Amino acid sequence: MTMPTPTPDRVLLTGISGFLGGHVALGLLETGYIVRGSVRKLAKAEAVRDTLARAGADVSRLEFVELDLLSDTGWDAAMDGVRYLQHTASPFVIDLPEDKMELIRPAVEGTERALNAALKAGVERIVLTSSMAAIAYGHEKSRTRPFTEADWTNLNGRGVNAYIESKTLAERRAWEIMRDAKREADLTAINPSAILGPLLDEDPGTSALMVKRLLDGSVPALPRVPFVIVDVRDIAEAHVKAMTTPDAGGRRFPMGERSMLMGEIAQIVRKAAPSRKVPRLPMPDWAVRLYALFDRDVRGILNELGVLKALDSRSAVALLGRPLIAADDSITATTHALIENRIV
Template sequence: MTDRVLLTGISGFLGGHIALALLNTGYTVRGSVRNLSKADKVRQTLENAGADTTNLEFVALDLTRDEGWREAMEGCRYLLHTASPFVIQMPRDKNELIRPAVEGTERALNAALAAGVERIVLTSSMASIAYGHDPKRTAPFTADDWTNLEGRDVTAYVESKTRAERRAWELMKAAGREDDLVTINPSGILGPLLDEDPGTSAAIVQRLLDGTVPAAPRVPFVIVDVRDVAAAHVAALTGDVGGKRLPIGERPMFMFEVAQVLRKTHADYARKLPRFEMPDWAVRIYALFDKDIRGILGELGIRKSLDSSTAEALLGRRLIAADQAVSATAESLIAHKLV
């Protein structure tokens, strides 16, 4: 297979795993980075993970600038757009997140449509599905659900992902090509790191292992393994899922449950792991001094789940267990000497 895929955000945690899966499947990958000075490191990281990078090339693209998008799309059969800003600590001006997310999506999709690519796979998020709803809801969130931007505790990140995905569907509808778009909507992504950058996804496990979380707030996370999310992106390029949204998350776990998994699988770190859950009132006081905690107050005690049946059907198997994703994250953090 020599089909060329433009993969934006190749230097990210998910982007690296997608590149690895694409190369191992036989695609030619044109990866975008903001600065080409990152290219050698990305190439070496993928080679260290076992990839043959003969069919790997790089282009410089910026979500906030027009330059280079048309040229980057030339000769590509598919677009896989993963690049989007992500933070834990919310900015004072929400448009610092929303603008590049939406405008980057517009630039990528408009260039792809102009180039006549066959299919576009967009990395969206559970954030565009499961927020701003009744906190008492127990039913799994599905592809038919959209985040209510007028609802409670909708952060700038949640709004950025929701607006970016809605804009993608608007563009494809206007072009008469809705069936040529697939969005992947993952929950919190964990799993093995490819390099020494823990990014934001592994920060929760890192903080648990290094002892900086003395007691666990009652914050639940729907967890999915990065290898499943990457495999879903690659399968969506040619699978019978055109025009669909694919929520993907294995199961929800409270932070204390994550700590309990780590206590079993990494007993050497047991003394650093939290031994009890922090009452919600104490979390709210603690958040006055910890900006990372402040950003998750709206999720205290709210356990959500996703209907991942379409993603599992595409993959032809069950998702990797959340416990395994947690353990794999810890293993790689330790291997890279990050804890």
């Protein structure tokens, strides 16, 4: 007697059209899940399907629903038959808005809608894409020890901008919702730093814009802006494994492979694309401070100039069962992808 093949588990993935969301979808499909991806407009669905198909995914197990972080419409229906929630959708901008609530409101309210609908539907495990921004800011600049899952950004500290506040408030709200439901053990937060790595389509995402600017000449000199780099492939795999790894529940996973200044990143980009005119000249701090008098976004990074932060990623390494991909490889992959996709 032939036993029926069990139906694969269904995962609701918010933000599937994003850089990270696409890689998470790819990992879920490769693992055998049915993926129900949310987009703000269903018109985006075919482009996402084509992108994942080109990457080698079996898109026969791919579904789409239309959801908005600022609307109650559709959330209950989207959770029908869903076993796991991957909530990667959140606003991320380069130019900070004048009204910080343009970032904070969709981040927090979107988290509330996603988690409350998941709890109502009895979803077993929720994986939330948070950020290093919820861990490592508003602290003393003199701190040298790595930031861990026990650390939280101090929203009353210096240099906390609207994006940092939005990520911190959204993650804190997620834990609050799960505590109130007595289901803290069913939430996992992934807290990545700046995400680089191969692109799935012509959309460079947000973090890759930093590499794009080094390649296209829009950055004439190199300020001492610090970055902690992590690869999108590691972050996506961590999301997938966190769904079913028992001791991942109730925990946060900081993820960053290496801390470096923009000048160091430029050296790697230059090596990966030797025919491109990547800037070499350092920009002194005084020049950055002068420029900040006329640019609100630059003012937001002044407190971080030259401050190299480190994340304790040992828990993420244990979750993956291997070391993180080297930051040099992530930067190189981003550089090659930007050129191959003719984005620069």
